[in-house]
Amino acid sequence: MAQPLNITLTRPDQGTSWGFRLQGGIDFSNELSVQMVNPGSIAELSGLRAGDGILMINNTNTDSLTHEQAKMEIIRSGNLINLLIQRGAVTIWKPQVTPLSELRPSELKPIISATGDEIVAVQKTSLAKEKPDEICTIGSSHNRSARPFGAGGGPPSPNSGPSVVHSQFNTPIGLYSAENLAKTYVDQTASVRDNVANMNVSGQTVGPSPVHPASAPAIANDRPSGFRSVTAPKTDFEAVQKQQQLIQSMHCGGCDMLVTGVFVKAGGKPFHPGCFKCVTCGVGLKQKGYFVIDEKLYCEIHARRHAQPPGPDMVAVPVYR
Known part of the structure; x- marks a missing residue:
């Protein structure tokens, strides 16, 4: 990491712009830094660059400053600002822009707008990252294609065979294969199969078995126990x-x-x-x-x-x- 640098910005009057833009702050959970520097501005002539981390503004530590507080500190500085910066502390990503002269003829076709006007492209802008990271973790990169589960992250070895890429992603189709269904059926009917195998049916009578008088249900008022009379509901004419x-x-x-x-x-x-x-x-x-x-x-x-x-x-x- 480069050593911190002191940069002093001066301007003739408050009507002249400093020519740089801030980003980050404690309210954005990101360090305060320079997002953009206008060409030929006071900030560029003073040595300020995009991606410089701002450590102090006029002897004020920026670790606890919000984005708005940092802006107010710069406004209160008047026409003189002392910045303590860290060169290249933040990587500023920019889209890749291809000029019109480098576009292929097929990409120069006019675009028909909703109003019927023809718009000719003047440049091509790509939001893809130029070089993907070697090790990709969640949140560390963007615009990466989805890969199936179980696919290795590194390149295949020269001695290994051709890699097979499955088109299914986390599919449960393997749970319903014929082998799994047969195994599940055998496991669930194992107890029934054991009971039938140990059952002795010799000498047993076929049909309903006689009921012993002692085990017969008690009968009271010519009605078996456990039953009660049910009558139709009566309408309360007085309440109606x-x-x-x-x-x-x-x-x-x-x-x-x-x-x-x-x-x-x-x-x-x-x-x-x-x-x-x-x-x-x-x-x-x-x-x-x-x-x-x-x-x-x-x-x-x-x-x-x-x-x-x-x-x-x-x-x-x-x-x-």
């Missing part, structure tokens, strides 16, 4: 009638429809909120008071008109309860 009365009592006093959800109860009858109104003028009676005359709702004005005084010399007066 009560349920019907309850359903009937939940019909709206205004529209005679079944009341569900929120309702208003007046005079012992439920009303829909929209039906709780005066039958004459249709004004809503909620929080205004109501009068029940002949099982109908009225406001105070129309209740005076429809109410009949008990005597000729009497006047109907509204009474709120």
Whole structure:
């Protein structure tokens, strides 16, 4: 590993870009490093390279800095930054780009877009890694072809025969071969086969054996023990009638429809909120008071008109309860 280097970046004013991009940080579980350096920028002229690990920013250790904290530390530096870097600490992978002049004629065919326009390729970009690792572990490489289970990782020896690559991957077809099925059947019927082999059937009577009186089931009330009488369920007409009365009592006093959800109860009858109104003028009676005359709702004005005084010399007066 190369020795750490001190690099100082200066610029004339804050309107000039440093010309490099950071990557990593403690929040990315990766060390802080330089991802890209613009050609001809202040960072390139100062000696900063892509892949340099940043150990310190202005005497501030970057081991515990997040990506955003590292950016703020650079912004607070103004026009002068002192960086302690580790040359080549991080490998920066880039896609392989082939210029138009190196493409084959078959690869220069125009591409028809969704709008019908023809697009001519100017370069070819490959995301494949140039040289695969000698030893591949999970997470250490990318874009690798799947290989069947049991296939060796190294090249075949010169004295070994041709290697056979199976097309099945972790297939259970071997569990259902004829040999396995026969072995499973023999193992499961072994106990039955042993019992039949040791059974002595000579002198045994064929047919149902007589039942000894002592072992006969007890009979009580002309019915064997262990049995009980089962009768058809009886309908509770009283409960059904009560349920019907309850359903009937939940019909709206205004529209005679079944009341569900929120309702208003007046005079012992439920009303829909929209039906709780005066039958004459249709004004809503909620929080205004109501009068029940002949099982109908009225406001105070129309209740005076429809109410009949008990005597000729009497006047109907509204009474709120």
